Amino acid sequence: MAMTSFQRIGFVGLGVMGEPICRNLARKSGLPVTAFDLDPHPLERLGQYGVQSAADIAAAATDADVVFLSLPSGAVVEQICRGPGGLLAAGRQGLVIVDLSTSSVDVTRALAADFARQSIAFVDAPVARTRAAAEAGTLSVMVGADASDFERVRPLIATFANEITLCGPVGCGQVVKILNNMILFETVVAIAEAKAIAERAGVDPALLFDTLAKGSADSFALRNHGMKAVLPGVFPERAFSVEYARKDLGYALRLAGETGVDARGARTVDGWFEEAIKAGDGAKYHPVISARIGASKPDPDRQS
Known part of the structure; x- marks a missing residue:
């Protein structure tokens, strides 16, 4: 069980990497996980590990105090954050968003600035290695965050990674x-x-x-x-x-x-x-x- 100050996890994006990452979080963190994906099949598979299905992005974030994103591109990350019913609209003060996607540096830093104005922390934590490593919990994660945010999210990242590196402030992980x-x-x-x-x-x-x-x-x-x-x-x-x-x-x-x-x-x-x-x-x-x-x-x- 991960030692963490968080109480509930939200997760958006259950693709090739997202599904095994979410499964490891559910199995090892000791926290309830609510997840959203457009494809119902990974949600069905994750149900046996206690992962709850959310009807939309906002529902995945509503009760969560940390939300992980595992999405195919920076454009999709931006859409998930800025679009109607997205995280900028649904997020509340004190929320921490951890973006596991590989996104452009400029989009990452612009999103972080917009979330900061709402007292929401945005951490870039793109993952490296293979799906097999995601299954085994042995990913390498490069993190861009301030030191205090990094220490808060590190125990959760450790449920799916065995190499976790703080690369500098937001954007440096990317x-x-x-x-x-x-x-x-x-x-x-x-x-x-x-x-x-x-x-x-x-x-x-x-x-x-x-x-x-x-x-x-x-x-x-x-x-x-x-x-x-x-x-x-x-x-x-x-x-x-x-x-x-x-x-x-x-x-x-x-x-x-x-x-x-x-x-x-x-x-x-x-x-x-x-x-x-x-x-x-x-x-x-x-x-x-x-x-x-x-x-x-x-x-x-x-x-x-």
Whole structure:
């Protein structure tokens, strides 16, 4: 049971990550949880863990003193907060909102300022790792909050995460998560390029990846995205899709523009994402771009 000053939890968004996160909160926090999602099926599954179903967003927040959001984009977060019957309208003084979604930094900070005017705390706490980690309660969470808000929400976050990092004030959690994903996406491109070159040069890609994992090219991306997706060519739907990945990369490119950084590596990845979406692969697991990289021909204008 989590030691916390909160009495009741609200939860909005029970998708791929939200459902297992909500289940862990219900099982381990010792607090009642009321949740809302447009899809009734996860609500039905969570019922056996004591999660109550809310009729709408406002109902999920009415009696709660902390509300978690797990939504597909910053645009949806903004809609949930600013729309009719949303959290800005339904929230009351003293409420704490914890956004587990990956959202743009500017939207996050603007929402936090608007909630602060109503004496509502807004914490950005985007999650990293996989659905399997969400199921196991071993996510990594990057938090943007003031220190006192962080200490209040940390015990609840600990029900679904084993790495919790305070990255700075509001918005800083999003900065770190966005850059985490940018690095991952760029690394997957490097892995896909290496596989394609190795195959054409007569080296078994499985041997290549196994050998790279023993040296300085080893990485989480190599062992997971490379060995489990790029190598076997397995790119399921209902995983972290190209469309979602491109959304997160877009946040990184926007942040690069705002900070005056020439992020040409990230722009290269964005080009591959764009090609995959145009080819009809937008709903597939994002390492699917490796198939396009593997089939690509060199650009003669870029050859030395």
